[in-house]
Amino acid sequence: MRSAIPLASAGLAFRSLALAALLGALAFAAPGPAVAAADTPDPVADAAAFQKYFTDKFPKLKLADFVNGPYSLNEDMHRQWVEKEEFPPYDFSLDMGKEMFSKPFKNGKSYADCFPNQGIGIRQNYPYFDTKEGKVVTLELALNRCREANGEAPFSYVKDEMAALTAYMAYTSRGKPFDIKIPNDPRALEAYQNGKRYFYTRRGQLNFSCASCHVQNPGQRIRAEILAPALGILNAMPIYRSEWGGMGTISRRFVSCNSQTRGVPLEPQADEYRDLEYYLSYVSNGLPISGPGARP
Amino acid sequence: MKTLKRNPMQTLILVLVSAWLIGSASSAMAAGSEADFKTAYAAAEAANTQAGVLRDQWTTTASALSAAKKAAAAGDFDAAVAHAGQAEALAKASIYQATSEKEAWKNLEIH
Numbered sequence: 001m002r003s004a005i006p007l008a009s010a011g012l013a014f015r016s017l018a019l020a021a022l023l024g025a026l027a028f029a030a031p032g033p034a035v036a037a038a039d040t041p042d043p044v045a046d047a048a049a050f051q052k053y054f055t056d057k058f059p060k061l062k063l064a065d066f067v068n069g070p071y072s073l074n075e076d077m078h079r080q081w082v083e084k085e086e087f088p089p090y091d092f093s094l095d096m097g098k099e100m101f102s103k104p105f106k107n108g109k110s111y112a113d114c115f116p117n118q119g120i121g122i123r124q125n126y127p128y129f130d131t132k133e134g135k136v137v138t139l140e141l142a143l144n145r146c147r148e149a150n151g152e153a154p155f156s157y158v159k160d161e162m163a164a165l166t167a168y169m170a171y172t173s174r175g176k177p178f179d180i181k182i183p184n185d186p187r188a189l190e191a192y193q194n195g196k197r198y199f200y201t202r203r204g205q206l207n208f209s210c211a212s213c214h215v216q217n218p219g220q221r222i223r224a225e226i227l228a229p230a231l232g233i234l235n236a237m238p239i240y241r242s243e244w245g246g247m248g249t250i251s252r253r254f255v256s257c258n259s260q261t262r263g264v265p266l267e268p269q270a271d272e273y274r275d276l277e278y279y280l281s282y283v284s285n286g287l288p289i290s291g292p293g294a295r296p
Numbered sequence: 297m298k299t300l301k302r303n304p305m306q307t308l309i310l311v312l313v314s315a316w317l318i319g320s321a322s323s324a325m326a327a328g329s330e331a332d333f334k335t336a337y338a339a340a341e342a343a344n345t346q347a348g349v350l351r352d353q354w355t356t357t358a359s360a361l362s363a364a365k366k367a368a369a370a371g372d373f374d375a376a377v378a379h380a381g382q383a384e385a386l387a388k389a390s391i392y393q394a395t396s397e398k399e400a401w402k403n404l405e406i407h
Contacts, residue, residue, distance in 0.1 A: 046407065053406045200401040202393060205354045205386070211404050264353040272351065 041193045043182050043282055050283040054231040058219070066232035067290040073219045073226060081294075089240040090167055090292040093247045097168030100161065105150040111165070114146035123166075123173035124289050127278050128181065129188040136191050136274040139166055140249055157268035158255065163238040163247035163292075170237065170291030178235060178289065180282040195279025198272050199230075204261030210276075225296055232284050234277065236293030243296065250277055328377030333368050336380035340364070343387035352394035357386040 054066060058073070065072040071081035101119065104110045112118035116125075126139035137145075143165055144154035155161040182188050202209045210230065213222065218229035225243070238249045248256070251268035254276065258265035266272055328336075340361060347353045364379035 049407050200404045201397045205356050262355045
């Protein structure tokens with residue numbers, strides 16, 4: 001009786017791996033970088049190579065255009081974006097965020113007391129590496145820490161209030177270039193490298209990495225959607241996404257991407273996601289903040 | 297001595313009935329018991345836990361584990377054992393993926 005199980009299991013495992021191999025082969029067949037990387041991370045060289053890869057791939061686009069994701073990749077999509085921006089779907093969230101940001105906590109303090117420059121025009125500096133904690137701190141994490149430090153319950157990381165607050169903070173930074181720093185601390189470099197590894201690592205039953213879609217196939221369709229380039233992908237966050245029917249944060253983006261590959265997503269603000277955000281933001285240094293954004 | 301002769305239709309019916317009987321016997325032999333389910337489920341769960349340590353669990357493994365539990369609760373141990381076997385195979389594939397990607401990710405890197 002039991003002998004049938006390993007056989008069936010082996011058959012299924014074989015099919016899973018065959019599927020993985022097939023998808024992997026398809027991904028490898030797509031144009032993309034092929035030479036193995038050096039083991040010592042060099043963030044400055046990485047960012048230069050990353051930006052060059054995309055500007056070479058889309059020579060008609062200006063560097064700053066990449067922050068508009070799929071809307072900058074063809075004329076038709078660009079026209080949709082211009083029209084959408086006349087009555088942007090994120091407006092309600094932006095208004096809500098502004099109101100929430102200025103409303104004091106029960107103890108009389110407010111979000112402004114937790115951030116440099118009272119939280120205005122600082123989005124481009126997040127995430128940062130906290131040398132005291134030895135970890136990456138994202139804006140979403142800093143907002144919930146601010147709430148907890150002032151006796152308030154944390155918000156969900158994926159939408160609603162958190163999306164509204166980050167929408168407002170992003171809006172006050174619009175046009176300011178990403179300025180992510182990697183301090184002279186081996187732990188910061190390790191966090192950066194961990195984020196890079198996460199970005200390129202295949203996961204889920206579909207055997208996709210973040211790079212499979214957003215490096216190897218930007219501009220291509222996946223079902224009805226046009227895949228966004230990884231360059232500048234976080235500059236527009238948070239976003240109103242038609243597919244979601246609402247706003248979503250960076251946490252929501254990472255969680256939903258992992259789920260779409262049939263991988264069990266990590267918990268929002270897991271170390272891996274924080275490191276991933278650090279890496280992806282760093283390689284987009286110099287590109288302007290454009291959030292909140294809207295996507296199909 | 298008189299020989300027994302069958303027409304083609306009788307032969308076909310005989311073949312079909314024989315096949316059905318053989319199939320039924322095979323199914324009965326492959327039927328799972330509650331003990332088989334428990335063994336298969338524990339193996340699948342262990343493999344999935346290992347995938348979790350590697351931070352690479354698959355949603356399809358979780359679905360197969362859940363289907364196994366549901367079938368066992370309904371008393372269908374054949375299905376429960378089959379689902380648990382699927383879950384174990386999927387979890388092992390995810391472990392293979394996580395292990396091989398420890399180095400393979402570098403092949404995709406832009407530099």
